[in-house]
Amino acid sequence: xxxxxxxxxxxxxxxxxxxxxxxxxxxxxxxxxxxxxxxxxxxxxxxxxxxxxxxxxxxxxxxxxxxxxxxxxxxxxxxxxxxxxxxxxxxxxxxxxxxxxxxxxxxxxxxxxxxxxxxxxxxxxxxxxxxxxxxxxxxxxxxxxxxxxxxxxxxxxxxxxxxxxxxxxxxxxxxxxxxxxxxxxxxxxxxxxxxxxxxxxxxxxxxxxxxxxxxxxxxxxxxxxxxxxxxxxxxxxxxxxxxxxxxxxxxxxxxxxxxxxxxxxxxxxxxxxxxxxxxxxxxxxxxxxxxxxxxxxxxxxxxxxxxxxxxxxxxxxxxxxxxxxxxxxxxxxxxxxxxxxxxxxxxxxxxxxxxxxxxxxxxxxxxxxxxxxxxxxxxxxxxxxxxxxxxxxxxxxxxxxxxxxxxxxxxxxxxxxxxxxxxxxxxxxxxxxxxxxxxxxxxxxxxxxxxxxxxxxxxxxxxxxxxxxxxxxxxxxxxxxxxxxxxxxxxxxxxxxxxxxxxxxxxxxxxxxxxxxxxxxxxxxxxxxxxxxxxxxxxxxxxxxxxxxxxxxxxxxxxxxxxxxxxxxxxxxxxxxxxxxxxxxxxxxxxxxxxxxxxxxxxxxxxxxxxxxxxxxxxxxxxxxxxxxxxxxxxxxxxxxxxxxxxxxxxxxxxxxxxxxxxxxxxxxxxxxxxxxxxxxxxxxxxxxxxxxxxxxxxxxxxxxxxxxxxxxxxxxxxxxxxxxxxxxxxxxxxxxxxxxxxxxxxxxxxxxxxxxxxxxxxxxxxxxxxxxxxxxxxxxxxxxxxxxxxxxxxxxxxxxxxxx
RNA sequence: GGGCGUGUAGCUCAGCGGGAGAGCGCCCGCUUCACACGCGGGAGGUCACUGGUUCGAUCCCAGUCACGCCCACCA
Numbered sequence: 001x002x003x004x005x006x007x008x009x010x011x012x013x014x015x016x017x018x019x020x021x022x023x024x025x026x027x028x029x030x031x032x033x034x035x036x037x038x039x040x041x042x043x044x045x046x047x048x049x050x051x052x053x054x055x056x057x058x059x060x061x062x063x064x065x066x067x068x069x070x071x072x073x074x075x076x077x078x079x080x081x082x083x084x085x086x087x088x089x090x091x092x093x094x095x096x097x098x099x100x101x102x103x104x105x106x107x108x109x110x111x112x113x114x115x116x117x118x119x120x121x122x123x124x125x126x127x128x129x130x131x132x133x134x135x136x137x138x139x140x141x142x143x144x145x146x147x148x149x150x151x152x153x154x155x156x157x158x159x160x161x162x163x164x165x166x167x168x169x170x171x172x173x174x175x176x177x178x179x180x181x182x183x184x185x186x187x188x189x190x191x192x193x194x195x196x197x198x199x200x201x202x203x204x205x206x207x208x209x210x211x212x213x214x215x216x217x218x219x220x221x222x223x224x225x226x227x228x229x230x231x232x233x234x235x236x237x238x239x240x241x242x243x244x245x246x247x248x249x250x251x252x253x254x255x256x257x258x259x260x261x262x263x264x265x266x267x268x269x270x271x272x273x274x275x276x277x278x279x280x281x282x283x284x285x286x287x288x289x290x291x292x293x294x295x296x297x298x299x300x301x302x303x304x305x306x307x308x309x310x311x312x313x314x315x316x317x318x319x320x321x322x323x324x325x326x327x328x329x330x331x332x333x334x335x336x337x338x339x340x341x342x343x344x345x346x347x348x349x350x351x352x353x354x355x356x357x358x359x360x361x362x363x364x365x366x367x368x369x370x371x372x373x374x375x376x377x378x379x380x381x382x383x384x385x386x387x388x389x390x391x392x393x394x395x396x397x398x399x400x401x402x403x404x405x406x407x408x409x410x411x412x413x414x415x416x417x418x419x420x421x422x423x424x425x426x427x428x429x430x431x432x433x434x435x436x437x438x439x440x441x442x443x444x445x446x447x448x449x450x451x452x453x454x455x456x457x458x459x460x461x462x463x464x465x466x467x468x469x470x471x472x473x474x475x476x477x478x479x480x481x482x483x484x485x486x487x488x489x490x491x492x493x494x495x496x497x498x499x500x501x502x503x504x505x506x507x508x509x510x511x512x513x514x515x516x517x518x519x520x521x522x523x524x525x526x527x528x529x530x531x532x533x534x535x536x537x538x539x540x541x542x543x544x545x546x547x548x549x550x551x552x553x554x555x556x557x558x559x560x561x562x563x564x565x566x567x568x569x570x571x572x573x574x575x576x577x578x579x580x581x582x583x584x585x586x587x588x589x590x591x592x593x594x595x596x597x598x599x600x601x602x603x604x605x606x607x608x609x610x611x612x613x614x615x616x617x618x619x620x621x622x623x624x625x626x627x628x629x630x631x632x633x634x635x636x637x638x639x640x641x642x643x644x645x646x647x648x649x650x651x652x653x654x655x656x657x658x659x660x661x662x663x664x665x666x667x668x669x670x671x672x673x674x675x676x677x678x679x680x681x682x683x684x685x686x687x688x689x690x691x692x693x694x695x696x697x698x699x700x701x702x703x704x705x706x707x708x709x710x711x712x713x714x715x716x717x718x719x720x721x722x723x724x725x726x727x728x729x730x731x732x733x734x735x736x737x738x739x740x741x742x743x744x745x746x747x748x749x750x751x752x753x754x755x756x757x758x759x760x761x762x763x764x765x766x767x768x769x770x771x772x773x774x775x776x777x778x779x780x781x782x783x784x785x786x787x788x789x790x791x792x793x794x795x796x797x798x799x800x801x802x803x804x805x
Numbered sequence: 806g807g808g809c810g811u812g813u814a815g816c817u818c819a820g821c822g823g824g825a826g827a828g829c830g831c832c833c834g835c836u837u838c839a840c841a842c843g844c845g846g847g848a849g850g851u852c853a854c855u856g857g858u859u860c861g862a863u864c865c866c867a868g869u870c871a872c873g874c875c876c877a878c879c880a
Contacts, residue, residue, distance in 0.1 A: 279878045560817040580839035776860035
């Protein structure tokens with residue numbers, strides 16, 4: 001064992017060994033209590049980012065802890081086909097090759113995606129392995145596997161037969177680049193500098209007067225079907241019920257009153273364009289207005305735009321404004337900064353369009369999930385996210401589940417020439433309405449999250465009644481980031497309850513978002529991302545895991561290299577104290593024989609540390625857990641215990657040797673869930689190893705007595721000696737420990753500062769005396785607080801006496 | 806605009822009703838036979854601000870300011 005612990009090579013060797021020896025594997029039917037984590041499937045084209053690394057560190061620590069406690073742990077993994085994300089990546093790839101999706105056509109495109117996945121996909125599992133994630137990689141699954149597809153089809157047909165899937169024309173978010181609908185959750189918003197244009201719409205019967213509206217999108221004027229004003233708006237009271245003429249198209253439309261109009265904005269009058277604006281769509285439906293569409297699926301003016309057909313919106317806008325200006329209807333145009341919706345993948349400006357889409361009705365489907373959340377049968381951590389999850393589900397609108405992409409699960413919907421739809425899991429022989437055999441399958445695909453919703457049980461083989469499904473559903477735990485709650489977590493809960501009648505997991509941990517060093521969000525496009533593999537390469541997986549977990553305290557936290565360096569130092573410290581023990585135990589075998597004071601003290605301290613650790617792990621407070629491990633190792637084990645026993649080890653004290661080995665074993669076990677590699681490596685150097693640490697039993701507490709009262713005077717003496725150069729009186733055994741740890745022969749050169757120490761103690765004494773002299777404090781404060789203050793006062797007085805001043 | 810969260814030592818963060826803490830950085834001293842990725846000592850904080858509750862507030866309450874993340878159809 002070298003003086004400096006070098007993780008490279010060591011970590012990879014253990015990762016291979018654990019996996020090859022089958023220690024990551026889970027088997028159904030072992031009869032043991034289960035701990036099941038269906039880990040979130042990363043995008044098949046993805047690379048490891050800090051979020052993944054944090055999530056893995058968190059889940060793996062809990063999995064390893066439970067494995068050591070004897071649970072049958074199933075840590076399951078795989079990939080998501082990630083519809084739009086993958087399609088977008090492959091499209092970019094094609095453009096790079098001088099071609100395009102349109103050029104190769106759908107059939108070829110899908111083939112290319114599969115080829116591309118075989119070539120570039122799948123690297124992330126190697127990265128999970130490199131972090132030490134103890135997943136059962138043999139059971140890796142993909143959301144486009146044949147079996148998984150079957151589950152998705154079953155889910156669709158199930159909902160359809162219940163009447164919860166329907167088709168409707170509604171205004172939706174349309175990405176003109178991908179030419180697909182998108183859910184609200186797939187958008188990003190961005191501030192843009194735009195213009196707000198005020199235009200007078202003349203009254204039909206009084207052209208010299210009219211209603212002035214404000215619009216940010218003059219190109220949509222061609223689809224205007226009304227003007228709306230606030231119901232109580234005095235300025236426009238007389239206009240309501242009259243008719244105005246829409247410029248350019250010269251269409252006569254009504255002026256209606258609607259409470260959706262904000263009188264504070266612009267002129268308080270709104271042009272109503274149900275075909276191209278979500279709010280106008282609502283107003284239109286409320287007033288039974290026609291729905292015109294002048295923009296096509298490519299974002300250009302369509303054939304309904306007459307002479308402007310085929311123009312871009314900008315060109316059309318220019319022509320329309322020219323017409324309006326010529327007729328003196330342009331009131332003003334002012335700079336306007338507002339936020340617009342973009343496709344999160346390609347950043348194209350979202351076009352609200354009316355479109356025939358498939359929807360999943362949520363009102364009944366979500367009820368069992370809401371009940372499960374309200375009753376805390378499924379519990380989000382932290383509590384604030386639990387409330388958010390419930391709110392989100394309560395307010396969940398019907399879900400647009402169809403996408404007009406090329407990559408995804410094709411809808412199990414077949415159409416005959418008469419337009420009848422047949423919905424079945426596999427291709428039907430004939431139309432269920434008319435018996436026609438000329439069936440064409442819908443070209444639309446499902447929202448990726450429609451299939452992700454089945455993850456916890458589809459990967460176990462559902463709808464087959466497999467041993468895995470039997471053993472591991474419901475699962476235990478899921479971990480994710482905040483923004484995934486609505487997209488995925490809630491949907492797994494309602495799909496599991498609907499299809500299997502049981503919750504998919506008991507707990508969802510919403511983990512910290514790690515921000516860049518400067519406090520901004522980590523993102524590739526901002527260049528603020530930090531590659532966890534680089535951290536692993538530089539500091540090791542153990543240090544990276546430790547550092548990331550240390551950072552998981554509050555909701556958002558800034559990345560800092562310091563936390564990971566602390567992890568590296570902890571690994572090195574552990575390595576070295578193990579060297580000390582192993583080099584000096586002769587042929588001793590591990591056994592707890594805590595007779596000497598420092599041994600009874602360490603047993604007591606480790607019992608306490610273990611209890612705290614277990615409590616923090618149970619509460620998913622991994623940051624607190626790292627803190628306990630750090631102090632138990634550095635302060636208790638190394639600084640005090642190891643120093644105290646060193647002379648006894650050198651002297652060949654058999655009790656000290658056997659106990660030191662036992663204590664080291666125990667410390668390794670406590671650290672293993674967070675730092676698996678260095679602990680396993682040291683473990684393999686202990687005498688008589690028959691099992692791997694990864695599957696070694698979690699330690700039982702020694703049940704040591706509280707020896708604080710006996711040990712504390714040594715610590716106080718050390719402090720006084722180091723600061724003031726004065727040696728307080730101690731008992732014989734206390735003195736032995738003091739001499740071993742403090743090494744008084746190496747007294748400080750300046751002899752210490754007695755006066756400064758005395759000063760500090762006098763101040764403490766004055767403070768304590770002041771408090772105890774305050775009658776209201778003695779009367780009102782809890783008895784133990786007053787008592788503690790008295791004890792402190794006496795201790796300070798003793799210490800001051802010991803200084804001899 | 807709404808929700809959640811955060812403002813504590815130069816930096817990253819613990820603490821959350823009774824003595825201001827850790828790691829890193831900085832200064833001083835130590836190559837002491839596990840470790841210089843170490844050991845010992847030290848400097849450095851009106852605990853964002855203003856009120857309130859309390860014998861006592863960094864901690865609880867109200868408000869203000871600043872920042873972050875998520876969400877949102879103001880044309």
